Amino acid sequence: MSYLMPIYQPLAIEFQRGEGCYLWDIEDKCYFDAISGVGVTLLGHAHPVIHAEIVAQSQTFLHLSNLFKHGWNERLAEKLAEITGLTQAFFCNSGTEANEAAIKIARAYGHQRGIQRPKIIVMQNAFHGRTLGALSATAKPAYREAFGPLLDGFEFVPFHDLAAIEHYQHDPDVVAVLLEPIQGEAGVNIASPLYLRQLRKLCDQQQWLLILDEIQCGLGRTGTWFFYQQAGIRPDILTIAKGLANGVPIGACLTHEKLGHLLQSGLHGSTFGGNPLACRVAYTVLDLLDKQYLATIADKGYKLLDLLQSRLTGLQNIQSVRGAGLMIGIELIHPVANIPQLASEKFGVLLNVTQGKVIRLLPPLIMTDAQVEYLAQQIALLLKELSQNYVESQP
Structure with missing residues (x-):
């Protein structure tokens, strides 16, 4: 029995610590945090x-x-x-x-x-x-x-x-x-x-x-x-x-x-x-933000959006990829259940889905260029699997 009201439906992951763009669960598995507490941890976790x-x-x-x-x-x-x-x-x-x-x-x-x-x-x-x-x-x-x-x-x-x-x-x-x-x-x-x-x-x-x-x-x-x-x-x-x-x-x-x-x-x-x-x-x-990060956010956003759009081109279940800076939505043609669970368990990325079919990315604004590349790579792998599953499910 939980003593919390059943308002939320969290994934079955319990975190023990975080640093920068990453979180570690109690089994010490590392995850890239691409949702930042729904846009809250702009400067990442445990910023010194x-x-x-x-x-x-x-x-x-x-x-x-x-x-x-x-x-x-x-x-x-x-x-x-x-x-x-x-x-x-x-x-x-x-x-x-x-x-x-x-x-x-x-x-x-x-x-x-x-x-x-x-x-x-x-x-x-x-x-x-x-x-x-x-x-x-x-x-x-x-x-x-x-x-x-x-x-x-x-x-x-x-x-x-x-x-x-x-x-x-x-x-x-x-x-x-x-x-x-x-x-x-x-x-x-x-x-x-x-x-x-x-x-x-x-x-x-x-x-x-x-x-x-x-x-x-x-x-x-x-x-x-x-x-x-x-x-x-x-x-x-x-x-x-x-x-x-x-x-x-x-x-x-x-x-x-x-x-x-x-x-x-x-x-x-x-x-x-x-x-x-x-x-x-x-x-x-x-x-x-003013002294260290703001000047680079737009370029990182353009790079992430461009990488996603190029790597997701041609996938069957993708409606559109849109965004501004480091706020990006990937809209699917049809809703898919359990995307956050699959993303975390298999690809080590934390994200969420809105409207049932829009993958929302709100990563920390402190991302490095290498982390932009990594996130685009993992999201592309996730979407390729979802697209393959979608194709196989069609009559």
């Missing part, structure tokens, strides 16, 4: 600088509450402002909490404009989290059905369809558009720079807020600090989390100064959000 910062902070204090100053939250907020151009930060513990804050800001913005029942346009196939507010903005029925009634005020439109959003231009209750520039959970669906620029222009014309959820695709994952920067735009609200502190829980909701005043004292808060440990580690992660 991160370790040193955690130890140093643990020797002073881990938590003070937001009733007192400690400095690390201010330093982190300033660093994020330099990177994003968004000058107001609220720190929480997760991506879903960051999105909750964004939804509250958007609704407060609407009320400030005299809109009593503000609406937010959101995307089909979106995933913004599992709290009730974020879940109300999440499209997948399987995530929603057991928890109704959810919040109203969300209008779902197809992803990457500007005309569907333009349809709401005459709806006086719309106050914002919320989307992931790259839908990770939906299978690595990528918005084009042109679409993002057009959406920014439309939001400006309508006085709508543009809210971007870069919880999975941000923080260097696509080769720039944030994917929206590749379109030359800036959102009104940005939500981030996952890899911000390389595994120490932290999320952030960032806005420009015209919106920062909407969440005053007493209107929002977090017991653990912005604690000294999380903020110190997050600051260190950003510093390391």
